[in-house]
Amino acid sequence: xxxRRLCVSAGTLALAVSALPSVAASAAPRPAGTAWSxxxxxxxxxxxxxxxxAVRLETPxxxxxxxxxxxxVDARRPVPMDGYLRLGSTTKTFVATVVLQxxxxxxxxxxxxxxxxxxxxxxxxxxxxxxxxVRDLLRHKSGLPEYVSxxxxxxxAESYFANRWRGYKPAELVxxxxxxxxxxxxxxxxxxxxxxxxLAGMIIExxxxxxxxxxxxxxxxxxxxxxxxxTPGTDPVLPFPHAANYQQFTVNGPLVDTTVPYRPFDSGAxxxxxxxxxxxxxxxxxxxxxxxxxxxxxxxxxxxxAMPDDSGxxxxxxxGLGVFFNPLSCGGGYLGHGGNGFGYEVQxxxxxxxxxxxxxxxxxRSADPRTSARQEAALRTxxxxxxxxxx
Numbered sequence: 350x351x352x353r354r355l356c357v358s359a360g361t362l363a364l365a366v367s368a369l370p371s372v373a374a375s376a377a378p379r380p381a382g383t384a385w386s387x388x389x390x391x392x393x394x395x396x397x398x399x400x401x402x403a404v405r406l407e408t409p410x411x412x413x414x415x416x417x418x419x420x421x422v423d424a425r426r427p428v429p430m431d432g433y434l435r436l437g438s439t440t441k442t443f444v445a446t447v448v449l450q451x452x453x454x455x456x457x458x459x460x461x462x463x464x465x466x467x468x469x470x471x472x473x474x475x476x477x478x479x480x481x482x483v484r485d486l487l488r489h490k491s492g493l494p495e496y497v498s499x500x501x502x503x504x505x506a507e508s509y510f511a512n513r514w515r516g517y518k519p520a521e522l523v524x525x526x527x528x529x530x531x532x533x534x535x536x537x538x539x540x541x542x543x544x545x546x547x548l549a550g551m552i553i554e555x556x557x558x559x560x561x562x563x564x565x566x567x568x569x570x571x572x573x574x575x576x577x578x579x580t581p582g583t584d585p586v587l588p589f590p591h592a593a594n595y596q597q598f599t600v601n602g603p604l605v606d607t608t609v610p611y612r613p614f615d616s617g618a619x620x621x622x623x624x625x626x627x628x629x630x631x632x633x634x635x636x637x638x639x640x641x642x643x644x645x646x647x648x649x650x651x652x653x654x655a656m657p658d659d660s661g662x663x664x665x666x667x668x669g670l671g672v673f674f675n676p677l678s679c680g681g682g683y684l685g686h687g688g689n690g691f692g693y694e695v696q697x698x699x700x701x702x703x704x705x706x707x708x709x710x711x712x713x714r715s716a717d718p719r720t721s722a723r724q725e726a727a728l729r730t731x732x733x734x735x736x737x738x739x740x
Contacts (some may be wrong), residue, residue: 355497375475384674386738390731391415397723400430400604401592405626407634407706408739420592424569429590431625433577434710437688438644439629439697440622441546445487445671446636447553447564449646452483459484459649459670461493466552473527481535483552486545487670488654490536493544493581494529497520500613506598506605509691513611516583519547522617539656539668543619550618557690558568561618566713573635578624585609594692595713602716607692615690626708629697636672637684637703639728651684663729679737690716698732707735 387404394402395417406413420428451457463471463486464478471478476493485491498516498656502508517525526544533540550561557564562580576586587608595604615621639647653667653674660666665676669684675683675698685698692714699706709728715721 384587386734387413387731388415388417388733390727391417394709394711394724394727394731397727398713398715398720399711399724400595402624402712403428403432403592403710404735405431405630405708406735406739407630410459410739411702412740413735418712420590422593422595428592428712431627433588433591433623433625434629434695434708435587435594435615435688435690435693436620436622436624436629436695437615437690437693438543438546439686439688439695440618440620441688442636442671443565443569443622443632443695444549444553444561444618445650446641447561448483448549449642449650449670450568451553451556452649453643453646456481457552459487463548463552466555467548468524469547470523470528470551473531476482476527478599483549484649484670485535486549486552488668489541489545490539490654490722491542491545492531492533492535492538492540493548494526494544495529495542496526496544496547497614499525499528500610503597506596509596509598509605509607509611512613514585516612516616519535519551519617523551535667539654540659541660543614546619547617553618556618561615565622566672569632569641573631573640575624575628575631577630578622578628580622582701583612585612592710592712594690596692597716600716604713605692607690611691620688620690626710629695629708630699630706631701632684632702633697634706635735637699637701637706666696677737678733683732683736685732694728696728696732698736705736705739707732 352732387406389402391402400422401420404415414430416428420426452459459531460482462479463481481491507607523544553561553564565580593606594608596607597604635641650670650672653669656662656666656668672684672686674682674684683700687696694711696709709731
């Protein structure tokens, strides 16, 4: 599971929420086969303490959906089907796709140095853009430090409310990161850093003369007809319908409604997009099927590197260019990328041929590491079952 940027864990109050009902009426007949499995696994995520869960699975045989829990803990309304979601770091896959399209057009090279593209931007405290390639940025091998701790003084409710409206320009975020020493020399190790994709967005604008948001709209959203996906920037409004997002900031503490995003890290190329599960499935299916990238660039995206055991990802996960490869229990694996922020987590995944694609959204996160681990395990199990057993 992709831990995008927060120090707090994923999920919500286990005891308070585990009793929330599945949206499916208990008296209704239990569907057979994969549909029952999908609902059962969605209920398992709810039972692990998540307030609301929604799943959309596309297969050659059709579309399956499931939802569990509630979309609003006060009104007790159901989680909307195909509601609008904050995509978090799943934004990175869109950005990487645009960068690779530019590579295919010979406008940049994956081996080009960041200093050549953004002179003087990556420097200070031992950081050196002359040693970092575009490829290093996209697969998190740059060693560049995170900016997140600079814009999130403390992972508390007080800090969330005090700072959530503050906006930063991309160059400002990079400047904050450049005050810290690199984690390692570029290309030698792996460490996830949102700073990498802030820089990728800046490179897109430098090369094309248009923002990364404009390029995503022109090159991906419009051609694929993704009318319910957007790059809202600092706009805090999530279109309706949507589930509310809830963050538990302290163990045994209350749920805090965090549906309003935290703008310091929810407004850039590293994690600002919104969309629906239907659109997200269409994007990942098209990407895997070769509709968005030429063969050489798609192969480059799928070329993965090993990650350290303490990366926070399941054993066997490998990192490509804007996507992760995860093994399946039935053999082979899937490509995908997740995203999270205060109160939400989204996972998008597709088989390597793009024939089976799933998006799962969980609308609360916990401060309890044990609860968080149970929720992560339940999400992984749901995705594995869906991609292994769907037809």
